[in-house]
Amino acid sequence: MPVAVRLPLPVFFERETRHPHKTFLVQPLGGGEVQRLTWADAGQQARRAAQWLRERALPPGSHIALISKNCAHWIIADLAIWMAGHVSVPLYPNLTADSVAHVLTHSEAALVLVGKLDDWPAMAPGVPHGVPTISLPLCPSGVFDFSWADLQACASIEDDPTPDATALATIIYTSGTTGLPKGVMHSFGALGFAATRGTQLFGLGEGDRLLSYLPLCHVAERMFVELAAIYTGQTVFFAESLDTFLTDLRRARPTALFGVPRIWSKFQLGVYAKVPPRRLDRLLRLPFIGPRIGRKVLAGLGLDALRIALSGAAPVPEALLHWYRRLGLDVLEVYGMTESCGYSHVCRPGQQTIGWIGTPCPDVEVRIDPDGEVQVRSEATMLGYFKDPDKTRETLTADGFLRTGDKGEQDADGRLRLTGRLKEIFKTSKGKYVAPAPIENRLAEHARIEQVCVVGDGLAAPMGLCVLSQAAPSEARAALQGSLERWLQQTNATLDKHERLSRLVVVNGVWGVENGFLTPTLKIKRNVIEATYGAHLHAWSERTEAIVWQD
Structure with a gap:
């Protein structure tokens, strides 16, 4: 019998x-101090903010922007926007001023809520003239039109608004691995459908704990943290910063955690920094x-209480899953x-087949087209995409498939099992097509390769561009080079002839979100990498060494 869809606000x-007095949100304030907000606290603050928003007399369904790193008041502000009858438009917290301007202008944002940020002065010029700004708690210093205290001075709304399931709830701007981000429109019904069915897959409930650290403006964290907590009653702990991440993780001791492959890899590298891989391997075999x-x-990482470990956004190297x-932890791919x-798809506990993601989620239809x-x-x-009907028609089939x-x-x-991206497949100068993703997943299993991008459009053979882990410089160059050469040979032995890499190039620097090489969800921006190293590719392809070190 189909499960009835419950909408976010009524839930x-x-x-x-x-349970008004149960802890809902745990927010670090610095110096080891934390603020605990109950469900009643969050509801009361959201209701007062909603009343203030209603008093602005904006047209129903106005678009309200939210720019903040993850924090308790991100979720409270999102609820307030919905309670006031408006649409939330979250922005990534590390955008440039130009990107802020693009999203706020394109989304037709009427107001901007500004929360916890690292460099608001660099972003602030992107707010269009005449668009009011409201500072949330933990907001950096600056000039704002209103403060959270102004919103909390209002009386609470007296009703329990329930928007129609078909009403627009949010516009989520994609992180943009190529080109400008697109505004994805989701209804309350879509959010409710995914949350109602998704939270039933793992048996999570009111005694469980989540740690929120990936951007809440991204759909994965929005669903797995914000909506999952609302639908199951879990307590949400927030990470204060990258520097305090392990401390925050140990404080939360999450029972469920969603990560991207790079996060799971960084945990491993952190362990290897303390215990050499070979020694740990010997110990685990005893x-x-x-x-x-x-x-x-696992206890040292703060993962000893973890019952559900999920990874998404990109395939996880099989060696890392093993x-x-x-x-003693199964990391399940979604x-x-x-x-x-x-x-869409998720691997259920006890049903993991490494190399395969999992089966479709309940009530999801799947097909593979002839291509x-x-x-x-x-x-x-x-x-659909906001103000982009042509792109919408290109992305959704006539019969409603995505x-x-x-x-x-x-x-x-x-x-x-994913075998590559249609648009990432490139053609070598020999006319052969190569799908880079599976090769990258194989290369990334090397303990000293932290990031890798396979390129080769127009070259005689593909090559791998690599960023090494922080532990790599401590090794002798000759030993590391020998290890990489052997790994290249082993990888090539598993590939078809036209896919085999001519060499690996160890590039300088790092690929990070801050310098534009990664999206906020840590996906590689191939167009940025190709633009950055494009002038060197042909010269590198003519070298004779198997391992090339960028000068």
Whole structure:
């Protein structure tokens, strides 16, 4: 029997009534101090802010922007916007002023709520003239038109508003691996559909704990943290900063955690910085002692209470999945897109087949078109792209399937394996097509390769551009080079002849969000990498060494 879809605000009101004094949000304030907000606290503050928004007399369904790093008042502000009858438009907290201007102008934002940020002065010039700004708690100093205190001076709204399921709830701007970000429109019904069904997959409830650290403006964190907490009653802990991340993780001791592959890899590298890989491997192999060592490693990371570990945004190297399994933790892969509320495929506990993502989520239809593209359809599919009907028609088929742009295949049990991106496939000068993603996943299993991008459009053979981990410089160059050469040979042995890499190039510097090489969800921006290194590619391709070190 189909499960009835529950909408976000009514579910929040139920929680507010059922356990008003239970802790909902735990916010670090610095210096080891934290603020604990109950469901009643969050509801009361959201209701007062909603009343203030209503008093602005904006047209119903106005677009209200929210620019902030993850914090308790991100979620409270989102609820207030919905309670006031408006649409929330979250922005990434590290955009340039030009990008801020583009999103605020394109989305027709009427107001901007500004929260916890690292460099608001650099972003502030992007706010269009005449658009009022409101400072949230933890907001950096600056000149704002209104403060959160102004909003809290209002009386609370007296009703429990329930927007129609078809009403627009949010516009989520994609992180933009190529070109300008697109505004993905989602209804309350789509959010409710994904949250209602998604939260039933893992048996999480009011005694569970989440740590929020990936951008809440991204669909994955929005669904797995904000909406999952509302629908299950979990407590949400927030990370204060990168410097305090492990402390925050140990404080929260989450029972469920969503990460991207680079996060899981960084945990591993952190362990290897303290215990050499070979020594840890020997210890884990010991009978009786091995499992205890695994539990100790997880406890040191703050992951000892973890029951559900999920990874998305990109495939996880198989060697990394095996490593966590040896520690006693199954990292389960999930698959989804902003355009599908992140709700598409997930690996269920106890059903993991490494190399395959998992089966479709409940009530998701999947098909593979003749070109190998994965297409999905469910009630979580977007309404379309804001002010871009042409792109919407290009992305949604006539019968309502979402074109994911991913190539993939299904096994007899419906498990999905991704084999590359349609638009990332390039052609070498020999006329052969190469899908870079599977090769990158294989290369990334090397303990000293932190990031890798396979390029080769117009070259005689593809090559891999690599960023090494922080631990690599401590090794002798000759030993490291020998290790990379052997890894290149092993990788090439698994590839078809036209896919084999001519060499690996170890590039200088790092690929980060701050310098534009990664999206805020840590996906590589291929166009930026190709533009940065494009002038060197042909010269590198003519070198004879298997491993080239950038000067």
